[in-house]
């Protein structure tokens with residue numbers, strides 16, 4: 764999907780940062796419960812004394828790995844800070860069921876035209 768790149772530029776960038784020591788990923792959409800960091804806090808806005816909640820590495824040990832939305836392929840998810848890859852199986856089932864229901868309605872409507 765080539766639209767992704769364009770959308771990523773328009774959307775406020777919530778870059779994720781990965782701890783190079785342990786692989787922990789700081790996600791701005793989630794914040795950091797263990798340090799009372801509210802969701803929506805950019806990595807750059809974290810306190811200077813913030814440490815990796817897993818291995819206590821300093822901020823300088825983190826590498827920018829980009830916003831989470833770029834991997835999902837669903838550009839609308841960027842605005843909500845959620846990727847489809849984070850959906851629970853139950854939520855995925857609901858999505859699939861909704862798609863099937865829409866398809867069924869479309870099928871019925873075709874019959875109605877004949």
Ligand SMILES: [Zn+2]
Nearest residue numbers: 782785815818
């Ligand atoms: Zn770490």
